[in-house]
Amino acid sequence: MPGRRNTRRVGIADVASMAGVSHATVSRVMNGNTTVDANIAARVRAAASELKYKPNPVGRSLALGKTDTIGIVVPDLSNPTFQAILRGLSIAAARDGYRVLIADSSEVRSEEAILAGEARRRCDGVVLCAPRMSDEELEELAPTLHPLVLINRTTESVPTPSLVVDYGQGIQELAAHLVQLGHRKLAYLTGPDRSASNVQRLRGLEKFKAEYPDIELQYLPGGNTYDAGFESSDAVASCGATGILVFNDVAAMGLLSGLSERGIRVPEDLSLTGFDDMPFARYTMPPLTTAAVPISDLGDLAWRHMREQIQTNDAVSPTNYFPPRIELRGSTGPVKA
Amino acid sequence: MPGRRNTRRVGIADVASMAGVSHATVSRVMNGNTTVDANIAARVRAAASELKYKPNPVGRSLALGKTDTIGIVVPDLSNPTFQAILRGLSIAAARDGYRVLIADSSEVRSEEAILAGEARRRCDGVVLCAPRMSDEELEELAPTLHPLVLINRTTESVPTPSLVVDYGQGIQELAAHLVQLGHRKLAYLTGPDRSASNVQRLRGLEKFKAEYPDIELQYLPGGNTYDAGFESSDAVASCGATGILVFNDVAAMGLLSGLSERGIRVPEDLSLTGFDDMPFARYTMPPLTTAAVPISDLGDLAWRHMREQIQTNDAVSPTNYFPPRIELRGSTGPVKA
DNA sequence: ACATCAAGGGAAACCGTTTCCCCGCGCAAT
DNA sequence: ATTGCGCGGGGAAACGGTTTCCCTTGATGT
Numbered sequence: 017m018p019g020r021r022n023t024r025r026v027g028i029a030d031v032a033s034m035a036g037v038s039h040a041t042v043s044r045v046m047n048g049n050t051t052v053d054a055n056i057a058a059r060v061r062a063a064a065s066e067l068k069y070k071p072n073p074v075g076r077s078l079a080l081g082k083t084d085t086i087g088i089v090v091p092d093l094s095n096p097t098f099q100a101i102l103r104g105l106s107i108a109a110a111r112d113g114y115r116v117l118i119a120d121s122s123e124v125r126s127e128e129a130i131l132a133g134e135a136r137r138r139c140d141g142v143v144l145c146a147p148r149m150s151d152e153e154l155e156e157l158a159p160t161l162h163p164l165v166l167i168n169r170t171t172e173s174v175p176t177p178s179l180v181v182d183y184g185q186g187i188q189e190l191a192a193h194l195v196q197l198g199h200r201k202l203a204y205l206t207g208p209d210r211s212a213s214n215v216q217r218l219r220g221l222e223k224f225k226a227e228y229p230d231i232e233l234q235y236l237p238g239g240n241t242y243d244a245g246f247e248s249s250d251a252v253a254s255c256g257a258t259g260i261l262v263f264n265d266v267a268a269m270g271l272l273s274g275l276s277e278r279g280i281r282v283p284e285d286l287s288l289t290g291f292d293d294m295p296f297a298r299y300t301m302p303p304l305t306t307a308a309v310p311i312s313d314l315g316d317l318a319w320r321h322m323r324e325q326i327q328t329n330d331a332v333s334p335t336n337y338f339p340p341r342i343e344l345r346g347s348t349g350p351v352k353a
Numbered sequence: 354m355p356g357r358r359n360t361r362r363v364g365i366a367d368v369a370s371m372a373g374v375s376h377a378t379v380s381r382v383m384n385g386n387t388t389v390d391a392n393i394a395a396r397v398r399a400a401a402s403e404l405k406y407k408p409n410p411v412g413r414s415l416a417l418g419k420t421d422t423i424g425i426v427v428p429d430l431s432n433p434t435f436q437a438i439l440r441g442l443s444i445a446a447a448r449d450g451y452r453v454l455i456a457d458s459s460e461v462r463s464e465e466a467i468l469a470g471e472a473r474r475r476c477d478g479v480v481l482c483a484p485r486m487s488d489e490e491l492e493e494l495a496p497t498l499h500p501l502v503l504i505n506r507t508t509e510s511v512p513t514p515s516l517v518v519d520y521g522q523g524i525q526e527l528a529a530h531l532v533q534l535g536h537r538k539l540a541y542l543t544g545p546d547r548s549a550s551n552v553q554r555l556r557g558l559e560k561f562k563a564e565y566p567d568i569e570l571q572y573l574p575g576g577n578t579y580d581a582g583f584e585s586s587d588a589v590a591s592c593g594a595t596g597i598l599v600f601n602d603v604a605a606m607g608l609l610s611g612l613s614e615r616g617i618r619v620p621e622d623l624s625l626t627g628f629d630d631m632p633f634a635r636y637t638m639p640p641l642t643t644a645a646v647p648i649s650d651l652g653d654l655a656w657r658h659m660r661e662q663i664q665t666n667d668a669v670s671p672t673n674y675f676p677p678r679i680e681l682r683g684s685t686g687p688v689k690a
Numbered sequence: 691a692c693a694t695c696a697a698g699g700g701a702a703a704c705c706g707t708t709t710c711c712c713c714g715c716g717c718a719a720t
Numbered sequence: 721a722t723t724g725c726g727c728g729g730g731g732a733a734a735c736g737g738t739t740t741c742c743c744t745t746g747a748t749g750t
Contacts, residue, residue, distance in 0.1 A: 027706060027707090028706065038730045039708095039730095040708080040709080040730065040732090041728090041730075043708055044709095044728095044729085046707095047708080051728065051729085052728075052729080053728065053729085070470070071706080071707070072705090073474050073475045074411060074420065074475070074706075074707090075705070075706030075708090076706075076707055076708080077707090077735095078411050078412055078705090078706075078734095078735050079706080079707045079709080079734080079735055080708070083411065085475075093436070093439065093440040093443060093444075094437075094440055099436050103430040103431055103457070106455055106457050107430075107459065110456070115454050115455070115456065115472075116454070117422070117453070117454050118439075118443055118453055118455060119447070119452065120440070120444060122444065135452075137409065138411070138452070242636055269636060276638075296579075299579055299606060299610060301610070301638075364736060364737085365737060366736085374699075374700085375699065375700045375701075377699070378698090379737095381698095381738090384738080388699090389698070389699080390698065408736080408737065409735090409736050410737095411735085412705090412735070412737035413736080413737055414705090415707090415735090415737070415738095416737050416738040417705085417737085417738070692749105692750090693749090694747105694748085694749085694750105695748080696745105696746095696748100697744105697747100698743105698744090698745085698746105699745100700741105700743085700744095701741090702741085702742105703738105703740080703741095704738085704740095705737090705738090705739105708733105708735090709732100709733090709735105710731105710733080710734095711730105711731090711732085712730090712731090712732105713728105713731100714727105715726105716725100716727090716728105717726090717727105718723105718724090718726105719722105719723085719724080720721100720722090720724095
């Protein structure tokens with residue numbers, strides 16, 4: 017005989033025989049079906065609570081064709097951004113009685129499609145978080161896991177709600193802020209080459225160049241780590257720019273520390289911006305001017321789009337762009353006279 | 354008819370009829386049962402891959418009585434400690450083909466038991482992460498969700514593997530380190546009163562007092578936030594102690610900043626220790642001496658204990674105590690002459 | 691050539707629940 | 721008094737697999 021080996025759990029049949037009814041009736045009572053005689057319903061409920069009966073979710077899922085679970089695939093759970101999204105998603109989903117299954121692709125691109133497919137078969141829908149796969153792969157994959165919400169990517173192959181943070185817009189606003197403070201020579205300390213969000217920042221900066229043709233803007237190789245920022249100090253100090261846009265807060269903090277060691281003062285000698293508004297960005301010395309991406313809202317909104325698709329079974333939802341909110345703090349100031 | 358209404362997915366029956374065999378044979382092939390003729394097996398595999406057939410996990414779970422999924426219940430997903438544990442757990446479980454379902458109790462104690470029970474019914478086991486419920490509740494709950502791993506709590510009611518971080522030991526070592534540097538007057542800036550780990554630190558410090566009767570150690574009210582640390586600056590500066598043990602790194606960073614504003618130098622005037630070794634503890638100025646709790650190892654080990662229980666169906670495992678590792682950095686130094 | 695045996699595959703039971711179908715019963719209407 | 725009808729509840733199918741049981745088939749040994 018298949019299945020359970022030793023621990024006999026209490027099932028619907030036990031409740032049925034105790035209440036002296038068929039298991040169909042027990043099911044009706046448990047699901048609040050009102051076509052059951054009040055006396056019988058009470059008897060069933062008494063038996064159920066006596067036996068501490070709880071319907072088996074697996075059997076339920078099989079019969080109902082739904083699992084009340086959604087999956088989320090992230091490239092790397094140690095990334096605070098994805099942690100925040102996961103958290104927002106989990107809390108929002110829980111409010112509607114849904115659970116979240118997580119899958120971490122560990123930045124292995126070839127795993128993403130497999131994990132997503134796996135998750136989709138187990139769950140009622142999938143949230144694909146900043147997938148690293150190619151556009152073609154994504155186009156091909158998207159239709160196969162239909163109740164789908166994309167984060168930081170879009171696809172044309174099938175109408176899919178997308179939530180994308182507008183990094184380009186954010187970095188443009190930061191650059192404009194520096195210009196407003198009088199800076200004429202800017203530099204962008206880039207992120208990792210393969211990073212999609214770095215590419216978006218670069219695109220935003222190209223637009224910025226077009227809008228402000230008289231502003232000088234150069235690109236310096238950087239990275240996304242504290243150490244990368246730290247080690248860029250010399251290059252930054254000698255590049256001639258007075259306003260520095262750094263890829264993210266972590267690298268900006270590294271740079272801040274490196275500049276401080278060299279006796280370069282921020283913002284008196286150099287203005288500096290980060291990106292992400294991580295929790296400690298406000299506690300650096302000086303506090304970091306940065307762009308806050310509304311990541312916790314993202315998770316919440318992702319669930320709302322997911323729920324809409326699950327309920328209506330086919331929803332048309334547009335791509336939502338999120339402009340980051342600029343946080344003006346102490347690391348930027350008027351250009352030196 | 355229950356279940357799926359419109360989207361007809363490919364099932365085992367489709368593969369069976371295409372390969373011209375019974376669905377039993379398809380199942381045997383899919384599960385690597387070797388008692389199938391090689392030719393037939395090949396035919397089945399061809400049909401399966403042609404139809405892109407993947408066994409439905411829900412049906413499989415029902416028949417097998419296992420879901421290849423474990424649940425984790427955390428009090429608050431925004432806490433970096435739990436994020437790290439979740440990550441370690443998820444990665445380790447994935448290596449063995451298991452997925453992780455998350456449940457966030459949002460610090461609501463009454464929800465924990467419900468969430469844990471729910472999770473257990475859906476999964477093959479549950480990891481209960483620093484549950485806030487009372488000892489009595491835990492004793493009562495533990496037996497009902499048997500493949501169970503506890504983190505930062507223990508229970509007597511049933512043999513359950515526990516992983517607990519020895520905060521008391523860690524703070525003792527930090528205190529001893531200060532003594533070794535010549536400090537004779539110490540102060541502990543406490544955490545939240547309701548925090549269990551704060552209580553453990555206090556217990557450790559009582560032991561320390563017993564071991565070093567000639568050392569003066571006072572308790573100052575603090576907190577677990579940056580601002581709480583910042584606002585304690587005056588109290589710390591005027592308390593007369595030269596070695597300050599702070600509840601955690603976040604508060605220590607706040608204190609560091611507050612002291613710096615008052616012109617008090619660390620470690621020349623005052624030595625300071627944190628707790629947790631969060632990623633940025635090494636980047637403060639000066640870098641923070643702190644105690645590192647091996648949280649990513651915790652998740653990994655939690656999975657190992659879980660797997661052992663699932664496989665042997667009943668494993669006796671002891672409580673594991675984790676002494677934090679002391680990280681000596683720049684925020685502590687010899688007492689002022 | 692016949693008996694015995696091993697292997698392999700099909701039929702059916704089973705996992706735990708929901709839902710469809712239909713029957714029996716009570717009540718109102720003719 | 722009989723029929724029509726509505727309603728409540730029981731039986732069975734369905735969900736999508738896995739596994740046990742048993743029968744068939746082909747091979748081998750005497």
